[in-house]
Amino acid sequence: GAGxxxxxxxxxxxxxxxxxxxxxxxxxxxxxxxxRQSLGQGLEFLIYxxxxxxxxxxxxxxxxxxxxxxxxxxxTLTIQRTQQEDSAVYLCASSQGAWAGIGNTIYFGEGSxxxxx
Amino acid sequence: AQKITQTQPGMFVxxxxxxxxxxxxxxxxxxxxxxxxxxxxxxxxxxxxxxxxYDEQNATExxxxxxxxxxxxxxxxxxxxxxxGDSAMYFCAMSVASGGSYIPTFGRGTSLIVHP
Numbered sequence: 537g538a539g540x541x542x543x544x545x546x547x548x549x550x551x552x553x554x555x556x557x558x559x560x561x562x563x564x565x566x567x568x569x570x571x572r573q574s575l576g577q578g579l580e581f582l583i584y585x586x587x588x589x590x591x592x593x594x595x596x597x598x599x600x601x602x603x604x605x606x607x608x609x610x611x612t613l614t615i616q617r618t619q620q621e622d623s624a625v626y627l628c629a630s631s632q633g634a635w636a637g638i639g640n641t642i643y644f645g646e647g648s649x650x651x652x653x
Numbered sequence: 654a655q656k657i658t659q660t661q662p663g664m665f666v667x668x669x670x671x672x673x674x675x676x677x678x679x680x681x682x683x684x685x686x687x688x689x690x691x692x693x694x695x696x697x698x699x700x701x702x703x704x705x706x707y708d709e710q711n712a713t714e715x716x717x718x719x720x721x722x723x724x725x726x727x728x729x730x731x732x733x734x735x736x737x738g739d740s741a742m743y744f745c746a747m748s749v750a751s752g753g754s755y756i757p758t759f760g761r762g763t764s765l766i767v768h769p
Contacts, residue, residue: 571759578759642688643700
């Protein structure tokens with residue numbers, strides 16, 4: 537696609553429910569990243585995919601968080617048994633390759649705003 | 654480990670004036686990339702400018718320029734002729750090539766307000 541697409545754009549869920557956030561990266565981009573941004577804060581790295589594999593999952597805050605990527609394209613971030621502290625904007629980004637150079641700039645989607653009540 | 658520091662939580666500038674947003678970084682790697690992103694109230698992260706560690710000239714993109722001082726490990730963003738639409742959060746980021754992959758690290762951001 538023309539840009540990184542994320543869905544849903546807004547999600548309100550009850551505490552304890554599971555949620556799935558979807559990211560469709562720019563066509564041809566092999567690298568995909570998930571970040572979390574709490575209100576007024578910077579970006580917190582969650583997970584990185586190169587193709588379908590995730591070489592770095594170190595940012596996932598707990599075992600309630602998981603992510604997968606299929607076909608080297610779409611990725612899904614799943615949060616199980618949501619807690620109020622999970623409320624944040626979840627940003628997905630993609631780049632053409634693993635090395636950030638002028639040709640591999642990271643492009644972000646508009647984010648999924650998650651509110652846990 | 655990589656670290657990005659943005660010491661200015663908020664900046665104010667008058668329309669049509671220039672403004673400098675500070676960014677310092679820390680890495681032991683010789684090969685790295687530096688980025689600036691703009692995040693308006695809509696939430697989208699918009700790529701502004703990139704500087705490679707081996708680039709000898711400062712990067713420029715329209716009204717944006719990156720003042721790269723490698724010895725000081727600083728990568729300040731200069732916005733010339735500020736416009737009201739420049740009001741947003743600005744994030745500095747760094748990526749390091751290590752083992753064939755990298756994770757961009759972001760600073761905490763600077764809120765810029767442009768007033769008439």
